[in-house]
Amino acid sequence: MRITKEYGERKNEILDAAEKLFLTKGYEKCTVNDILKEVDIAKGTLYHYFKSKEDILDAIVWRYKDMVIRRTEKILKIDNISPTERLMRTFMAMQITNQIDNDIINNLHKTENALLHQKILNQIVTAMAPVLAGIIQEGIEKKIWNCRYPLQYMQVFLAASLTLTDEGIFEMDADSQMKVMTALISLLEKMLDVPEDYFAQLFMQNRGQM
Template identity: 75%
Template sequence: MRIIKAYDERRNEILDTAERLFHMNGYEKCTVNDILKEVAIAKGTFYHYFKSKEEVLDAIVLRYKEIVVSRAEKILKKNGISPEEKLMHIFMAMRINDKVDSDMLNELHKTQNALLHQKTLNQIVTAMSPILVKVIEEGIERKAWSCRYPLQYMQIFLAASLTLTDEGIFVVDADSQMKVMAALISMLEKMLEVPSDSFMQLFMQYWG
């Protein structure tokens, strides 16, 4: 008997399967036929949902981005917390380990998944920078700090922090990683023209 599934259910099934196969075998080595075989669907069914393997990859990347953006937007709307706390909350929201299986994250870091990894970082920086700019503007309005280039500084900070703290790119011990984080916080303080160590205590409170 033929099983007919709702559009979203079938689409998510294809994405879940493709994500697992990309992580296991690498994006380049995985073919549309591999996905078809695993999901047990015809080629016409696949192309009803996606035009290509590349479009599947983009949809998987979008999933990662949406997790982070959804969390950040909720924090942005919170009342009763300072701009400094909002920044820290949003940085914490970008840690998706609790939403993405740890094995999946480990696979994401492998060389064969470099394209998926790169696209994910690109999308997060692109989506998150404008959200952080709103927090920066709120802080400027409250005279908590000053910032000459909010968007550009947030792009630089995100690109640097996401790359330098990514264990799949730089393998460092815990002590070295903490020094990197301290340097990044120091850089943020200079970007926002606040006194040294203004954020460090808050950072340790939220990150620890």
């Protein structure tokens, strides 16, 4: 008897299979036929859900972005916390490596998966910079800090931090990683025009949760 699956269930099944194949074979080497065989469906069925292989890739990237967005939305809804605490919690919520299987992370860092990796970083910066800028604006209004270009500064900060702290892009020893983190925190303090070590101590206190 033919088993009929719900739309969302089938769509996620295709995405799960495609993500596995993209990460193990590489996006360029993986073909639509590979995905069809993995899921055991006809080409017409796949195109009912996705227009192309690139469309599937974009949907996979969206899932990673959605993971971050869902976590940060909960923080934005919390009342009675300071902009500083909201900003710190949001930065911590963006650390999703502990939510992803190590094999996926390792495969994501392979050269053949550069496109997927790049798209994920791009989407996270695009989605999260306005969220962080909103928190920055809240702090400005409450006179906690000062910032001339909240959105643009957060775009710069995210692009720099996500790239420089990504072991798949830059290989560094522990000492170099610590120096980069210290420099990034110092940069954030300058962007928000707060005293030196304003964020440094907070980051160190919360490091175990990040």
